[in-house]
Amino acid sequence: MRTTKKNLTMPVRGAALLAAVVVGAAGCSSQEKFEVTDLCGRKVDSALVAPFLPEGETLKVDDDISAPEQPRCKVSVDDELHLYVRGNIDKPGFDLLKASERSMRRLGNPAPADGIGDGATIADHGAMAVQACTYKGEKSQYILDIDGVDLPKDTAERRGALEELLRAHLPVIMEAEGCRP
Known part of the structure; x- marks a missing residue:
């Protein structure tokens, strides 16, 4: 039973980590459109x-x-x-x-x-x-x-x-x- 729980939590943890990386990457790409006057x-x-x-x-x-x-x-x-x-x-x-x-x-x-x-x-x-x-x-x-x-x-x-x-x-x-x- 312990093995089953471990197998179920690994995909959940992996998905959470992937979501954090995607959200973090979106926050890091602070591309700006510039104005030169x-x-x-x-x-x-x-x-x-x-x-x-x-x-x-x-x-x-x-x-x-x-x-x-x-x-x-x-x-x-x-x-x-x-x-x-x-x-x-x-x-x-x-x-x-x-x-x-x-x-x-x-x-x-x-x-x-x-x-x-x-x-x-x-x-x-x-x-x-x-x-x-x-x-x-x-x-x-x-x-x-x-x-x-x-x-x-x-x-x-x-x-x-x-x-x-x-x-x-x-x-x-x-x-x-x-x-x-």
């Missing part, structure tokens, strides 16, 4: 950044890599890069889009995007825009470059999200840097 020290609509970020446990927005006239920031979730944004003020008369054609090809299928600055290119994993401006009284151009993008998984959706971010963020970051169109 600041890119490279500039305000940004968090809805424009959200498509590029997965759920995770930790968000890091690193803008310590910025320098005067060169705002830079990396957005990482769980130590994995998901968005790298770079801005530059440069001398005019240099066709940056043509010069960067090779690097844009590495980002996958670059294509022109209409109505963004003086010219823009959207690729599968990044984007770039150029806008003529006046900086400290001199003719200049502003370059906004975004890469490191693998989300959303759907390429057409990702390209659309890149275009929206580029279109909205170019005038904001230019103004903040004092580069007037």
